[in-house]
Amino acid sequence: MGDWIVSLSGTSAGETLALVLALSAALLHAIFGALQKGRHDPIISRGAMDSAYFLMMLPFALWVVPWPEPHMWPIFAGVFIIHTGYKLLQAAAYMRGAYTVVYPVVRGTGPLFTVFGAYLLFGETFTLTQWLGVAVLLAGIFGLAVYNLIHITVERDTLVPALWLAVATGLFVALYTTFDAYGIRASTHPFTFLVWFFVIDGWLMPILALRRARKLGLRPAPGPLALRGVFGGVVAIASFGSVMLATRLDKVGEAAILRETSTVFAAAIGYIFLKETVGPRRLFLMALIAAGAVIVEAGG
Template identity: 30%
Template sequence: MTGLALFLLICAAFCHASWNFIAKQACGGAIFVWLFNAAASIVYIPIVIGSMWVTQSSFSWDYTIFMLGSAVLHVGYFLLLNKGYHVGDLSLVYPLARGTGPLISVLAAILFLGEQPSLLALIGTVFIAIGVFLLLGNPANYVKINASQPVLFAVLAGVFIASYTLWDKYSVSTINVPPVLMYWGATVGQAFLLLPYALKNREEIVHQWITKRLSVIGVAILCPLSYILVLTAMVFTPVSYVAPAREVSILIGAIMGARFLAEGDAKLRITAATVILAGLACLSIG
């Protein structure tokens, strides 16, 4: 993996962990998801125009199919993730969702995209998997605290992560959809897909905008930015390298949840997250 790709993914990881931290505090459900997508659709218009002008890219109506497909998969991911945050800890839900997604992505990339990661890269992926399972701690403890629901939502979110990762990799590297345009289009699509639900809950929209508008704006800026950086890296980097490398954000998310939200098992979760960093190191060398 090139130094540029690694730099982009590390920057994306900080943005990603930060918006998840904000979303966990907000716990706004589907209305919150609609609000930040609607806000992002507006905020990123000048950035999309500027990017298209600088890169001299042109728009093709064929791109809309891939944007819409990405929008559907991202809506499923956001709704499942928000539900997981509603019933569970950030430092449990976030690592599990972000950890299972790349493992599925790597396997699918090898089987369906014909990628052939190096042995060292595969070892790094295994390290990341080990770190994720360590973050979960003793499964018996989660039975005691009734963590079956957050674990279920986190794993399902991981399946959607793998799905949109492969879909978007094909879009930006094979179809050549510009990364900024790709995710902006997907963001607009998400806002439209959730619009019927939002219109039925106008009072909740007003309430959340009044009480959580700073969180909405924060996520509206950081969420697209984090994924645009990832899409840019995926243009010239295999999924089997990008998907696991993104998970340095797990370390950041675990620290945030343990330190700032006073969630339990801080030492275990932070120690396990460092194993993920070892996996990242293998990926960067491999």
């Protein structure tokens, strides 16, 4: 299957598959973010999910996919450092700010930085129409964040540091998006990169989560936490795997922009599951996000 993925790179079929994968990653990433922000402490939730996908992928890494080439190990070291920074910043932002305020800021700054990173690393450029789409999408994302900032009353005292942490997290989103794209393109076998990514990325957060639980004296019920971990682990594999394959098949910048329609899905999740209201203004802003993504894709 890895050879088939490689053969589609640069073709019209590959572009179509990249579009489907990026939009799938958007929905899945919104679900993943809600799981981390939800019932348990964000670091503990993330630790449970990381341990789940580590254990799921370890047998595939050892006995199924080809082993990584020697030149991939320094790349995996970079991946580990960047993703660890991203996860710690994301957890810190979630601990201080409401989900529907923090999430749009993270996802809005991420693609903007990614577009420039893709230009510097891969020489990718956008047309004037695509830049218009980027502007429309970012207007919707940041407009949604400002609207939520004005109207949401929970966690107001820590909201300003949460927003700064969200911007920093967005920078790390751009770093991991471009660096992961570099890594999966450097590997002869795309699925080797994906499987080993989850193994290398998944061992640290469970340790940090255990230390945090002991420090705070938290004893979460093991059943619900394990269930959240397994479900989140599956979602993470599907989400991060989809967007990495999308960047292998097509432009990194376009995949990053399309993934940020996750903000629309996040708002829907906030309304349905977190009981956060969605009025006509927020619906209009979400429509801007979707329209911006459509313009970027059509403009290419």
